[in-house]
Amino acid sequence: MLINLVEKVVTKGMLIGGNWVETTEKLPVLNPHTGEEVYAISCATETHVYDALKSAAKGKIIARNLSAYDRSEIILKVASLLKERKEEFTQTIVNEGVKTKMEAGKEVDRCINTLTLCGEEAKRLTGETVPFNAFAGASAKKGHYVYDPVGIVTAITPFNDPLNLVAHKLGPAVAAGNAIILKPSDFTPISGIKLGELFLEAGLPSHVLNIITGPISNFGDILVTDSRVNMVSFTGGSKSGEAIAKAAGVKKIGMELGSSSPVIIMNDVDVNAVAENCVGGMIWAAGQNCVGVKRMYVHDAVYDAFKEKVVSLSKAVKLGNPEDEATDMGPIITNEAIDKIESSIADLEKGGYKVLCGGKRVNNSFEATIIEGDFDNVLNGKEEIFGPVATISKISSLEEGITASNDSPYGLHAGIFTNNIEVAFKATNELQCGGVMVNDSSDYRIDMMPFGGVKQSGIGREGVKSAIREMSTTKIICFNLKN
Incomplete structure (x- = not known):
């Protein structure tokens, strides 16, 4: 109560x-x-x-x-x-x-x-x-x-x-x-x-x-x-x-x-800080958020370290009474919405993805979920999962990250983490979306800025x-x- x-x-x-x-x-x-x-x-x-x-x-x-x-x-x-x-x-x-x-x-x-x-x-x-x-x-x-x-x-x-x-x-x-x-x-x-x-x-x-x-x-x-x-x-x-x-x-x-917002993580960043940023962007409003982090494309040089940290942080997300200050994430809007999240995860698993953590309903909430798969998987970015669920994929170059990010019917927000100004400019120029957040996750907006997307x-x-x-x-x- x-x-x-x-x-x-x-x-x-x-x-x-x-x-x-x-x-x-x-x-x-x-x-x-x-x-x-x-x-x-x-x-x-x-x-x-x-x-x-x-x-x-x-x-x-x-x-x-x-x-x-x-x-x-x-x-x-x-x-x-x-x-x-x-x-x-x-x-x-x-x-x-x-x-x-x-x-x-x-x-x-x-x-x-x-x-x-x-x-x-x-x-x-x-x-x-x-x-x-x-x-x-x-x-x-x-x-x-x-x-x-x-x-x-x-x-x-x-x-x-x-x-x-x-x-x-x-x-x-x-x-x-x-x-x-x-x-x-x-x-x-x-x-x-x-x-x-x-x-x-x-x-x-x-x-x-x-x-x-x-x-x-x-x-x-x-x-x-x-x-x-x-x-x-x-x-x-x-x-x-x-x-x-x-x-x-x-x-x-x-x-x-709708959207399926991507984030590219390059090999010159503070992995721990970026992982915290991405998990925060994934779980806001229990992932029922149009600009929430849904796809993470991580450079292979930092992939293992980033994966370990993002999984650890996701496992630590606390579900419970939204009135409780210790609760990190609230409920999913309806039982039918939870069923849809579960069905989407099952489809990803059938398509070759692997659930690294989460993936389960807890009463009227859903665990923070990280799913691993290839960046060029046919299911990449094709569906918006309206819940605290994000995929993680290994890339070997910025070009692969941009290609994977754009391989989606959606284009609302994207994020790029890098300390290289040339990399940042290339990403902002080539990502097909309504907004690119540099050194921030896709889940960033202030109310005065123009906000909207391309494609669907x-x-x-x-x-x-x-x-x-x-x-x-x-x-x-x-x-x-x-x-």
Whole structure:
């Protein structure tokens, strides 16, 4: 039993047209560690979704007419309220999600930073002058471009960062002057709902934000396909992303999807320090992390020493109550997710890989797992294992590491450990991904940086400044000064 677990089930309604709407049909929200029901959410029908769309149609007019100052002040107020209630939100993340108390607290800190950045950037959404008179015959023309809101943004968020990833949708959307309809994960909806409450408390006008909850099977793909939606911003799996892209039609799409992030370890590094970095990147959020370390390609000169250290560290990872400060790694989100991890490991073993440590379920958690295999194995990088599992492979050169890293349908983040500047530059130039971390694992991100992938890892870029521009349209304005 969690120390601070809510004493009874808390029910939450949907936000539609400025009102909190309850339904008779409820969806239980379970604590992944204990399996107990801790919350219940209302389940939307098609009628609720159409009502939210009608509300958002009003909200987009209200939002675009808010001054940059007002947008900024609202978002900064949300950040301030969240800071005051950090413990409450930390506990919510632990109650419904997969993070330890320490990890949850850091997520709240990051969310405060994300919102603060959004509030600041709301005042910096600037355009640029265009030299129309640089073209022959246009000497009397002057102009510029500005950023306009796209209108209505549908935001669909995952379970693994239930607060900060919601902030990465709501904050930029409001900063850019849009209305937004949020559909949080059914597994972890409460953090997003509570953040929505803070936006209202901070003065966000009615209709600008609507929140729809419950199984999407109840209302289909209306939030994606409806012509009133101008942009879909989705974070989740690649298969779901592909389905959304096919259904959305002609509208803007922003997607941060799956990955199988590689790390290259060269022969000129501190093996112990790098191993600690990689294991930390593998087990954050119990490996349910899109940029978590999934593939380690290690130079043969340090391979044995690195393998010994990374296995030793993985064996020492402590599972248990996420409230306990001694716990290193929390639970897996569902039993079905554990089954999928086990199945993926079994497939790797059939394909010639060898489990060096871990590989087993412990109650609702999963052991930190290291699996050894050849870097050019046909299974290399082809599947994302959403859990604390990473492969380790021996390479004899940087070129082999780069080739193996790129041999994947994904391309979100990669890491390279080396003290050779030429090696570092070659890796950053040739690795096919959205971000390369030098002397850090793939599991590194700050909320201001452009964030996203290539290939099946996504479309467009998040990160506060980038997301605000993704949620805007460019409008060109030209004055003919000669009548």
